[in-house]
Amino acid sequence: MNLGERQKRILRAVIDRYIESAEPVGSKAIAHSNDLNLSSATIRNEMSELETLGLLEQPHTSAGRVPTPQGYRVYVNELMQQYRLTLAEVEEINRALSSRLRQLDNLLENIGSLTARLTSYPALSVSAPTPDLSIVRFDLIHVDAGLFIIVVMLSNKTVKNKLVNLPHPVDSVLLAKVAAVFNAHVANLPESDITPSLIASIERALGDTQGIVAIVASYAIEILSDAKHREAHISGTTHLFEHPEYRDIEKAQRLMRYLSDDTELKHLPSPDFEDAGSMKIIIGPENLVEELKDTSVIVARYDAGDDMQGLIGIIGPTRMDYSRMAARLSFIAQSLSRLLRQETPHPMLGRGQNFRIRRPGQTPDR
Amino acid sequence: MNLGERQKRILRAVIDRYIESAEPVGSKAIAHSNDLNLSSATIRNEMSELETLGLLEQPHTSAGRVPTPQGYRVYVNELMQQYRLTLAEVEEINRALSSRLRQLDNLLENIGSLTARLTSYPALSVSAPTPDLSIVRFDLIHVDAGLFIIVVMLSNKTVKNKLVNLPHPVDSVLLAKVAAVFNAHVANLPESDITPSLIASIERALGDTQGIVAIVASYAIEILSDAKHREAHISGTTHLFEHPEYRDIEKAQRLMRYLSDDTELKHLPSPDFEDAGSMKIIIGPENLVEELKDTSVIVARYDAGDDMQGLIGIIGPTRMDYSRMAARLSFIAQSLSRLLRQETPHPMLGRGQNFRIRRPGQTPDR
DNA sequence: GGTTAGCACTCGGGGCTTTTGAGTGCTAAT
DNA sequence: ATTAGCACTCAAAAGCCCCGAGTGCTAACC
Known part of the structure; x- marks a missing residue:
């Protein structure tokens, strides 16, 4: 050309x-x-x-x-002119990111809705499959009677937990013992190594654990095998209606229906990016999926360590503000990578009463 | 009349x-x-x-x-004829509820989107303020270097956690000590009793804790003071478009804009219900909020113990299928109350490899 | 009395026609 | 190579008309 x-x-x-x-x-x-x-x-x-x-x-x-x-x-x-983010934009993004990323619970949703808000487009957030994920630590916290909580810490530094209720009381000493064994023999294993025979041998070693071993093991496996698949999430779909090309309600609904099906989204492009912040822009018919033939997609990758990467992207009409949105998305992805890698910098001391952290030898201000 | x-x-x-x-x-x-x-x-x-x-x-x-x-x-x-749910409806609701309520992490969102799905109306989910909420247990889990996780169990049996990263290494013995003191002196206190002087005295008793005490304390306060406010969440807004009264995109957007502002939703009716499953129907102009003057709202309360109650509701055009929706909502609220109170019955043994729980003396099948 | 058939009247919506005007391609002049 | 001018095109807006669902009223009927 x-x-x-x-x-x-x-x-x-x-x-x-x-x-x-x-x-x-x-x-x-x-x-x-x-x-x-x-x-x-x-x-x-x-x-x-x-x-x-x-x-x-x-x-x-x-x-x-x-x-x-x-x-x-x-x-x-x-x-396309390289769009330079204004100071205001940068600040807004930084503020939103740091205030919303405090709890790492459902990162995927958080990241998605954040991106949607910051771009005014429907945003998707896809986790990269992390087949190497492992559980680095088990804790079993006894509540009362047959009620206890499994808390596991994953190698990507997120924490998952689950409340378990057994029909018979359990003993907190037993729970501690089970947790210790899991920490010794199951922690840091990839899913494929957590075999039925391994579990059986643990059960044998521990004697009667009232089914606790089986429960913890299946929870571990559930989590690890979840991590093998990509998870996808979309938010901000209502932004669609801000664009005149979706004045036609039928058209908008058709796209929405497609978008709201998480399972479909997983099959989205998994571009072979090199590094965080790199982007891919897919225009209209370049999309392989029929439903997206007249929309454009911008995706950027974030990368916060081995077990924690993913894509964020936005979807809109082909008439999209590519320049500005590419800039924002790329910036968000980079900030995200940085934030997630360095973790939460300092605990937020915010609302309500709170206490200053004062290190010895430091002069109190005012 | x-x-x-x-x-x-x-x-x-x-x-x-x-x-x-x-x-x-x-x-x-x-x-x-x-x-x-x-x-x-x-x-x-x-x-x-x-x-x-x-x-x-x-x-x-x-x-x-x-x-x-x-x-x-x-x-x-x-x-209005009392609508009787069909067997199919009952089953669908039960299935959806029990499969989606496994993890108590973000209950509010889950309940909301569940309700939306089950009614085909935009649904709101509001948590009742639980001023009596307390933390029943603290755990501090050391990850490595300056990285540790605060896990707290609340009196409503939910678990919250947070990753903390200090710029200097911490000692897991110290963490255990801090946790023990918090469990002894801070657990089960209402927020108002967690005063700066209490924290100060803890700090004095423990000696130099490198700021850990302050961090844990402020996290506790943050959580407890959050619980004092109602939280609101809305989902399924796209269902609006299924109704002809929202063919007009402008109108739909105006409502959506109002709905997507969580803070507004908190000011919704907090009807003084007697018991779970009771309902309130607010028709068009009976709504005090200007934006809702031509919509109707049905709310029902669920109640799963002292520290865990809330409202679920749906929003739609005044021309609403009151009879059927009231029946569904009420049923959902009741089931919810029941499910949350009794907790998760048995851990899901599902996907992937898994293990049967076999109690001694039981004959293995097949 | 209540009920009903009949009739004139109203008026929004769908379909058809007309008008408008933004935009084009082409040609001829600069 | 550029531009002014002009005839032409065609979607969208505006105008128009007619159709028919639905009404209120009146007079007859039971």
Whole structure:
């Protein structure tokens, strides 16, 4: 695709304008705008050239031009201005990230809804499968009678827990013993090594554990095998309606229906990115999935250590603010990587009464 | 409001029909339907009577009648048939509840999205403030270096945790000591008793704890003071679009915008219910909030012990299937109460490899 | 009395036609 | 190579008309 300098300028002007107006742009609109100072007639000639190249098209004879997917492709690859985030944007993102990432419980949902909020597009959040995940630590906390809690810490430093209720009372000494054995013999094993025979041998060694060993083992396996699959989550779907292309309720609903099916989302592109912050932009028909043929997807990868990576992405009409959104997404992904890797910096001392952390030898301020 | 028997029948017929068709219903449509066998003319007379009573109205002269909010009120209070859930409905609800309530992590969201799914209306889930909540147990789990996890068990049997990262290594013995002191002196206290002076005295007793005491204390306070406020959550907003009254995108968006603001939702009715499963139906303009003036809200309370209660509710157009939805909501609330109180019955032994629980003396099957 | 058949009247919505105007391509002049 | 001018196109908005569901009223009927 060899475009003259002027053609590039015109193409960019058309797309920029179309992105913000959502309406076919005509020759006049371009003519006086921007730096290029040409008459509308000249623009028309160039536009019709761009049309035969397949970069623009007319919805109907007497309308302005609209970019084709290939047009967007060229725009994204070569023409798009690198959008620089404003200070306000950077601050907003940082603030949102650091305040919302405190609890690592359901990271996936949190990250998703955060991204949606920060981009005003429906956002998806996909966890990379982490087949090497292991449980680094087991704790069994006795509540009362037959009630106890399994707390496991995973190698990606998240914590999962589950309340178990047995029909008969259990003994906290027994629980401690079971936990100790699991810490000694099951912790740090990959799922495939947690075999029935291993469990059986533990049961044999411990004597009658009233089924506790089996329960803990199956919970461990459940968690680890969950981690083998990608998990996907979508949020902010209502942002769709902010875009005129989804004025048509039917169309919007069709897409929503597709999006709200988590299992479908898992099959989304798993681009082979090199490093965190790298991005992929998929325009309209480049999507393999039928339902997404007229939407664009921007995905970025975040990477917070071996057992913790994933994708965040946004979905919108092909007429998308690629430049700005790519910048935001990439920034979010990078910040995310950084934040997750370094963990929560300092505990939030916020609301309500709270206490200052004062280290010895430090002078109290004011 | 003294209605004749026949008027009641007619009013009910009109509303029933309007609820399912969403279109003004005329005299003919009613005439031959149902049990009442009258000519359309007679119906017309009665209808115009009902109109002067303010129970019906005409969108325009040559259209059928539509119920007014007062009309719905009468319907809900006196006319509505008690809808009996079908077996299929009951089973579906039970299945959904028991499979989704395994992890008590983010109960609020789970309950909300469950309700939305089961009713096909946008659903809200509000936690009752639990000012008496206390922490019944602290555990500090050392990860490595300066990294440790605070796990607290609350009196409502949920578990919260947080990862803390200190810039200097900590000692697991120290952590255990701190946990022990917290369990002895802070556990089971209401928030108001966790005073700075108490914390100070703990710090004094323990000597230098490298700030750990302060961190744990502020986390405890954070959690307990969170519990003082109602939390609200909404899900299934997209169900709005299934109803013709929200064909108008503007209108739908206005409502959505209101709904997606969690903080607003907290100010929703906190009806003074007596017991779990009781319901409240708020019709159109009875809502105090401007944005909800033409929607109806059904709320039901669930109640799973002292420190665990809340409201679930659904929101929809005034033309709502009150009868069926009230039945479902009430059933959901009751089941929820029951399930949460009795806790998870048996751990799920599901996916992947798993182990049978075999108690001694039991013969292995097959 | 209550009920019903009949009739004139109303008026929103669907379908059809007209008008408007933004935008084009082409040609001829610069 | 650029531009002014002009004839042409066509979607969308505006206008128009008609249809028919539904009404209220009146007069007849039981």
